[in-house]
Amino acid sequence: MKLTIWGAARQVTGSMHLVEVNNYRILIDCGLDYERETRLEENAFFPFDPEDIDVVILTHAHIDHSGNLPTLLRLGFEGQILCTSPTADLTELLLLDSVNIHMNKQRRRSKRKHRNGGFAPLYLQKHVMDTSDRFVTIDFNKPFRLNGDITVELIPSGHLLGAASVILTVREHGFEKKIAFTGDVGRKNYPVMVDPADLPPVDYMVCESTYGGRYHSKAETVEQVLIRNIDETCIKNPGRLIIPAFSIGRTQALVYSLNKIFSEGLLPRVKIFVDSPLANYATEIFRKYHPMLNNEAHEFYQRRGDEFEFENLFYVQDMKESRHISNYLEPCIIVSSAGMLEGGRIQDHLFYNIQNYYCTILFIGYSAKGTLGHRLLRGDPVIHLRDRELSVYATIRQTDLFSGHADHNDLVNLVQKQDKELLKKLFLVHGEPASMEAMKTELEGVGYHVIIPEKGQVFEI
Structure with missing residues (x-):
C-alpha cells in the first residue's frame, strides 16, 4: 500500500491524499488550495491523472476538502464520490456558491486588466451538477466494501453536519492493515453538533493539526460571551451587534445559542437579522437531518420547538x-457572511456601520x-472598502468559542487513545508548521512515531 500526501502538507488548505493498493487508487478529499491568491489557477492542475482515480472518499463539505471535485471530474475522473448524506447536500450547496465566487473574482481581475471577458473559472454550474450525480452516500459506522481487498468505514468527527473520519481496512499480501484519516476533528459540547x-x-x-499548540478559552461559555456582548451593545446602549459568520455550521450554532438565550428570558428581546442566502439554504439541510444533531438540540426541540426559529429572529430573503x-433604527443583531469579511x-x-x-x-x-x-x-x-478609506470607530472583538476545531489537548488525546505499539506512523497535515511541530514534540515525547510530510511525499506502508 502506498500513501501520497498531495494537499494540506505543512499548510491548512487543499486537503488531498492518495492511497494506492494493487493499482486501485483512492483519493481522500479533493479540496481547494487557497493559501495565497495567486494559487487559485494552480488548482486546475493535478499531480496525477484524474482518469486514474477509482474512487473519492469525502470527509466533509468544507471547500478546503471538497472544493476541487468539479475540476477533477472536468479533467476525466469517472468514479464515485463516497460520503454521508448531509455531506452530499452541503457540498452541492457550497460548490454552487464557489462557482459564483470564482466568477466574480475573475470578472474583477478582467476589469483591472481592462479586458472584456476572457476569464476562466475553475468550473461552472454544470460541472457542480455532474459532481452531485457522482455522490454515493453511506451511513456512519457501517463498513462499505470498495472491492475484495478494501473496506471503508465513516466515523462521526463532529466538525460539521455529516463530517466523518475515514477508516480504510486493506487486505494485502495476506495481512490486514488499517489507516485512519481524521478529516477535521470537532469540539466536544459544540452547539448542535455531535x-x-x-x-x-x-x-x-x-491527522489534522489546525489547533496544534493552541487552546480554546474555557473562562466563559458560548452563552455568557453572547449575553455580555448583547447586553453591552444592544441593551445598555442603542447599538448594533454585527457578527460575521460562515454560512454553514457556524451560523446554525450561533442561531441556536441565541435561541437558548432569548427563549429562556436571559435578556430582553432584540431583533436578530440573519442576512445570508447560503445560510438560509444550509439551515434547511440542518432541519432535514435533524436526527443527526446532538442530544442537547433534541431535548431543546422537545421543550421549545425548532432550534433555528424563534420570535425575534428574521431571515433576510x-x-x-x-x-x-x-433603515432599522432600533438596537439589533446582524448575522451575515462571509466570516472573514471577504x-x-x-x-x-x-460599510454603513x-x-x-x-x-x-x-x-x-x-x-x-x-x-x-x-486587518x-x-x-x-x-480600512479600504468600496473605493473609500473608512476610519474604524466601531468596537472590534473576537471569541474562539465557536471554533469548530478540536484544540491541542483534544487532538493529542485523540491520538493517545491509539496503542503506540500498534500505531506505526502518525502523519500530521492540515495545519501551520508551528502547530504541527507543537503536536509532534508532545506526541514524540510519549513514544509515537510522528512525520510531518512534504507535499508529494510518498510512503510505503
Whole structure:
C-alpha cells in the first residue's frame, strides 16, 4: 500500500491524499488550495491523472476538502464520490456558491486588466451538477466494501453536519492493515453538533493539526460571551451587534445559542437579522437531518420547538430586505457572511456601520492573514472598502468559542487513545508548521512515531 500526501502538507488548505493498493487508487478529499491568491489557477492542475482515480472518499463539505471535485471530474475522473448524506447536500450547496465566487473574482481581475471577458473559472454550474450525480452516500459506522481487498468505514468527527473520519481496512499480501484519516476533528459540547467519536485501533493515521499548540478559552461559555456582548451593545446602549459568520455550521450554532438565550428570558428581546442566502439554504439541510444533531438540540426541540426559529429572529430573503436593515433604527443583531469579511452581504453592513461608535463587530471565527477581517482584528485604524478609506470607530472583538476545531489537548488525546505499539506512523497535515511541530514534540515525547510530510511525499506502508 502506498500513501501520497498531495494537499494540506505543512499548510491548512487543499486537503488531498492518495492511497494506492494493487493499482486501485483512492483519493481522500479533493479540496481547494487557497493559501495565497495567486494559487487559485494552480488548482486546475493535478499531480496525477484524474482518469486514474477509482474512487473519492469525502470527509466533509468544507471547500478546503471538497472544493476541487468539479475540476477533477472536468479533467476525466469517472468514479464515485463516497460520503454521508448531509455531506452530499452541503457540498452541492457550497460548490454552487464557489462557482459564483470564482466568477466574480475573475470578472474583477478582467476589469483591472481592462479586458472584456476572457476569464476562466475553475468550473461552472454544470460541472457542480455532474459532481452531485457522482455522490454515493453511506451511513456512519457501517463498513462499505470498495472491492475484495478494501473496506471503508465513516466515523462521526463532529466538525460539521455529516463530517466523518475515514477508516480504510486493506487486505494485502495476506495481512490486514488499517489507516485512519481524521478529516477535521470537532469540539466536544459544540452547539448542535455531535461529539467526535473515538477511532478504532489503526496501524497508520493521517491527522489534522489546525489547533496544534493552541487552546480554546474555557473562562466563559458560548452563552455568557453572547449575553455580555448583547447586553453591552444592544441593551445598555442603542447599538448594533454585527457578527460575521460562515454560512454553514457556524451560523446554525450561533442561531441556536441565541435561541437558548432569548427563549429562556436571559435578556430582553432584540431583533436578530440573519442576512445570508447560503445560510438560509444550509439551515434547511440542518432541519432535514435533524436526527443527526446532538442530544442537547433534541431535548431543546422537545421543550421549545425548532432550534433555528424563534420570535425575534428574521431571515433576510433578498437584497431589498437586506438594504432595509440599514433603515432599522432600533438596537439589533446582524448575522451575515462571509466570516472573514471577504465579500458577501457582510460588507454592506460593515460599510454603513464601521464608523458607528455604538456598533460592535464580534468575530466568532478565524480570519486568515491578508483578509479584511484580519486587518480589523490586528487593530488597523482605517480600512479600504468600496473605493473609500473608512476610519474604524466601531468596537472590534473576537471569541474562539465557536471554533469548530478540536484544540491541542483534544487532538493529542485523540491520538493517545491509539496503542503506540500498534500505531506505526502518525502523519500530521492540515495545519501551520508551528502547530504541527507543537503536536509532534508532545506526541514524540510519549513514544509515537510522528512525520510531518512534504507535499508529494510518498510512503510505503
